[in-house]
Amino acid sequence: MRHLSFRSKFVLALLIVLSAVACRKIVEVDDPSGQLTPYTLNLPAGFPNMKIPADNPLTVEGIALGKMLFFDPILSGDNTMSCATCHKQAFGFTDSSNRFSTGIDGLKGNRNSMPLFNLAWSKGFFWDAGASNMESQVVGPIENPLEMHENLANALAELNAHATYPALFKKVFGGDKITTSMLMRAVAQFERTMISGNSKYDQYVQGKTSLSASEQRGLNLYVDMNKGDCNHCHVIGGLFTDFELRNTGLDSIPVDPGRARITLNPLDSGKFKTPSLRNIEVTAPYMHDGRFNTLEECIEHYNTGFRYTSNLDPNLEHTVKGRLSQAEIADLVAFLKTLTDNEFLNNPVFRK
Amino acid sequence: MKKIFILSILSVTLLFSCKKETTTDTVKTEPTDGQLNIVFNNMVGDQPLVLNQMNYTNAAGNTYSASLLKYYVSNIQLHKKNGSNVSLSNYELIDAADAESCKVLTKTLEKGDYDSMTFYIGIDADRNHNGAQDGDLDVSNGMFWTWNTGYIFFKHEGTYKNSSNQNKSIIFHYATDDAFAKVTLPIQLTINGKKTMHLKFDLNSVYSSPVNIDFNVDNNRQSSSSADAIWMANLKSNFGDAFTFMRVE
Numbered sequence: 099m100r101h102l103s104f105r106s107k108f109v110l111a112l113l114i115v116l117s118a119v120a121c122r123k124i125v126e127v128d129d130p131s132g133q134l135t136p137y138t139l140n141l142p143a144g145f146p147n148m149k150i151p152a153d154n155p156l157t158v159e160g161i162a163l164g165k166m167l168f169f170d171p172i173l174s175g176d177n178t179m180s181c182a183t184c185h186k187q188a189f190g191f192t193d194s195s196n197r198f199s200t201g202i203d204g205l206k207g208n209r210n211s212m213p214l215f216n217l218a219w220s221k222g223f224f225w226d227a228g229a230s231n232m233e234s235q236v237v238g239p240i241e242n243p244l245e246m247h248e249n250l251a252n253a254l255a256e257l258n259a260h261a262t263y264p265a266l267f268k269k270v271f272g273g274d275k276i277t278t279s280m281l282m283r284a285v286a287q288f289e290r291t292m293i294s295g296n297s298k299y300d301q302y303v304q305g306k307t308s309l310s311a312s313e314q315r316g317l318n319l320y321v322d323m324n325k326g327d328c329n330h331c332h333v334i335g336g337l338f339t340d341f342e343l344r345n346t347g348l349d350s351i352p353v354d355p356g357r358a359r360i361t362l363n364p365l366d367s368g369k370f371k372t373p374s375l376r377n378i379e380v381t382a383p384y385m386h387d388g389r390f391n392t393l394e395e396c397i398e399h400y401n402t403g404f405r406y407t408s409n410l411d412p413n414l415e416h417t418v419k420g421r422l423s424q425a426e427i428a429d430l431v432a433f434l435k436t437l438t439d440n441e442f443l444n445n446p447v448f449r450k
Numbered sequence: 451m452k453k454i455f456i457l458s459i460l461s462v463t464l465l466f467s468c469k470k471e472t473t474t475d476t477v478k479t480e481p482t483d484g485q486l487n488i489v490f491n492n493m494v495g496d497q498p499l500v501l502n503q504m505n506y507t508n509a510a511g512n513t514y515s516a517s518l519l520k521y522y523v524s525n526i527q528l529h530k531k532n533g534s535n536v537s538l539s540n541y542e543l544i545d546a547a548d549a550e551s552c553k554v555l556t557k558t559l560e561k562g563d564y565d566s567m568t569f570y571i572g573i574d575a576d577r578n579h580n581g582a583q584d585g586d587l588d589v590s591n592g593m594f595w596t597w598n599t600g601y602i603f604f605k606h607e608g609t610y611k612n613s614s615n616q617n618k619s620i621i622f623h624y625a626t627d628d629a630f631a632k633v634t635l636p637i638q639l640t641i642n643g644k645k646t647m648h649l650k651f652d653l654n655s656v657y658s659s660p661v662n663i664d665f666n667v668d669n670n671r672q673s674s675s676s677a678d679a680i681w682m683a684n685l686k687s688n689f690g691d692a693f694t695f696m697r698v699e
Contacts, residue, residue, distance in 0.1 A: 151581055153581070153582070154581070154582065224597065228597050228598040228599065229596070229597070229598075229599045230579040230599040230600075231579070231580070231581040231599065232581070233581030233582040234579075234580075234581055234582075234589070234596070234599040235599075237589055237594075237596045238596040238597055240596075241596050242596070242597070250589065250590035251590050254590060277584055277588060278582070278584075278588050278589050278590040279581075279582030279583055279584050279588065279589075280582070282581065282582040282589070283581075283582045286581075286582075359598075359674075360598050362674075362675065362676045362679070364676075
């Protein structure tokens with residue numbers, strides 16, 4: 099190395115970096131049609147950078163294809179349900195007031211439909227974070243017998259026989275046939291663009307609006323460790339969650355094993371992903387099983403209702419039961435409602 | 451000039467490093483080297499496995515069949531007597547119902563005497579939880595858990611006769627990072643031209659050596675409950691004996 103010129107060192111370093119980066123690719127990604135438009139993300143202030151897999155860069159065409167698939171019932175067993183059936187924009191892409199959603203066979207699922215926004219930062223997908231990346235998540239609901247109940251090979255055959263999809267896929271991903279990985283990547287591209295970060299609270303932080311007296315008291319309670327203590331897990335600003343999995347004392351003996359279903363570790367029993375509190379006003383009912391209908395009920399759970407399970411989240415274990423008055427709960431609810439992002443909930447970009 | 455130089459390095463590097471990692475069937479043979487194909491012969495004892503035949507008996511005395519047998523073989527490496535190693539192929543899905551899938555066509559192989567090989571049953575933890583993948587790792591191959599991102603390493607489904615002589619189903623799905631199982635085989639392989647090496651995979655051995663598995667006890671194991679842990683550990687140790695070197699042609 100000592101005898102190499104600076105330029106050689108630079109090129110060598112470049113080579114090493116490039117090989118390291120390039121070797122991680124499993125699927126060749128290029129611009130097969132020469133007609134792809136790179137998509138530039140405009141992240142809201144305070145949001146961390148988005149990590150995008152090297153084999154699935156965002157393109158305008160890829161996102162449009164993913165959106166088309168998201169709204170297309172072709173991905174379900176009897177072509178009656180799309181992703182959007184249980185993920186409706188007006189409800190933060192949850193299934194309105196349904197505690198459990200009904201699949202194509204008339205069977206109900208066993209967990210509440212999750213909101214879809216700011217997903218790119220999530221450490222795992224589904225309530226138990228069983229899917230480790232967004233691309234892999236895409237095929238879960240398609241194959242789940244309680245949801246869209248479609249055989250992937252069958253879905254691909256239908257897509258390949260479709261009048262318009264083959265050309266669209268070819269333009270985005272190349273190749274002569276639509277493959278599962280293309281389907282996964284397209285939908286994931288669209289989902290990565292579903293970003294919500296323009297609530298009243300965000301505007302307040304930017305000095306564009308002010309909070310009411312009740313909302314301001316709610317904000318103070320939110321961050322007060324001896325009061326709301328919401329901030330430990332639903333970290334204020336940015337994403338309003340740390341995406342960690344926690345047992346929040348919902349049941350002495352969990353009915354649903356939660357994370358333990360994935361890890362088979364009893365210490366993970368009843369642990370579920372901490373959801374973002376953005377748009378929480380419109381995503382009722384709440385918790386992984388939709389057991390609470392109102393925000394007041396949720397806060398009351400953290401105020402007095404939680405049970406001292408053996409793996410209760412330490413943050414919760416250290417709080418004092420009954421620390422919030424009814425007036426304080428009302429103030430907290432008022433603050434939580436400032437996290438509603440009407441621009442996102444009505445944005446035609448996310449409409450069929 | 452410097453820019454052009456760097457750019458050309460860049461494109462050459464990308465060209466090489468972006469090659470698909472799936473095995474390719476079209477391989478150029480260098481005249482000075484040899485070429486090796488590996489065939490995984492799925493058998494039960496000394497008999498070739500025939501799907502949907504209720505005529506196999508394991509060491510525990512259970513009569514059984516296989517309606518489906520698939521498994522992943524990954525990171526195949528050959529070892530020379532002098533200690534050098536050659537990596538052949540990354541991820542191969544072997545499907546007893548598809549003879550072509552049981553053949554692993556390798557790259558050009560350096561001449562010489564190889565006396566052992568290693569490979570794994572399953573997919574390494576890094577790739578096991580990756581995103582969209584193609585070829586043998588396509589998630590529509592029926593070997594992928596969508597609810598818990600990861601591949602099923604070994605899948606045997608079929609029927610056995612229980613202690614009351616009734617036909618009952620066998621469902622064995624062997625998976626999770628802990629199940630990733632290394633296999634080391636002594637082989638006698640001299641490469642000096644085109645060769646085909648036959649390996650035997652003995653399904654009976656999966657359930658007998660060193661640990662006997664009785665289908666009356668274990669018949670529905672899907673690696674998705676802590677109750678499956680002992681069965682998984684037993685299979686993991688048994689995979690080591692399930693493969694043997696047969697012959698080279």
